[in-house]
Amino acid sequence: MTKFARLKFDIDIVETLSEAQTAYDFFTASFDLFEDAVDILIQNVFRKDDYAVKYAVEPLLSSDGPLAHLPIRIKLLYGLGLLSQDSYKDIEKFIELKEFVQSEGESIAFLSSVLIERLHAISAVNKILPANLSENQLEESSHYIVQMKQEQNKQIVKSSLILAITEIIKELHRDTPLS
Structure with a gap:
């Protein structure tokens, strides 16, 4: 991927996620981005012109094949050494977060203590996110300041x-010996 293509790709990720107004929309969009990034890597690694590879791999990757779901695909990429352990675990936690947010529905807020706690369990997020964020930390002030x-x-x-998320997806798009 050229430097320009990577920059455009990063901008697309930022735009897609910035448009999400709710935590529900955000984590749904992030899941879709992870699925797309993993699919691109799997396409580069497994979808070759070689007839034997194409014949053996195509059914596995189809929508009803055993490798159709993101959790299975990231395990495969991790097992092949194409995904670091931290990124593998982080993507798993993002998948769990999406499921959690979907179970909570539209009512879950970005600043809910339960969500913040789960975010700090994600290695890539924990490195960036300040430790003292929560919706209950605000002192008594005017309504507008709060x-x-x-x-x-x-x-x-x-x-x-x-x-x-951008850093994890960048890892998925780096050049690998298998692609």
Whole structure:
């Protein structure tokens, strides 16, 4: 991938995730981005013109094949050494987060203590996200100051997540010996 293509790719990730207004939308979009990135890597590694590879691998990767789901695909990439252990675990945690957020529905907020706690368990996010964020940390102040501080904290969480997701996806798009 050229330097320009990587920059455009990074911009696309940032734009896609920045558009999400709710945690629900954000984690759904991040899951889709991980699926796309993993699919591109799997395409580069397994979908060759060689007839034997194509014949053996195509059914495994089809929508009803055993490698159709993201959790299985990342295990395969990790097993082949194409994904670091930290990124593998982080993607697993993002998948769990998506499921958690979907179970909570649209009501889950970026600053909910349960979500912040889960975010700190993700290595790539924990390196970036300040440790003292929560919706309950605000002192008694005017309504407008509290609102501004909450919006600022929400943007810190979103920005930290965007940076972490971008770094993980960049790892998925690096050149590998198998591609």
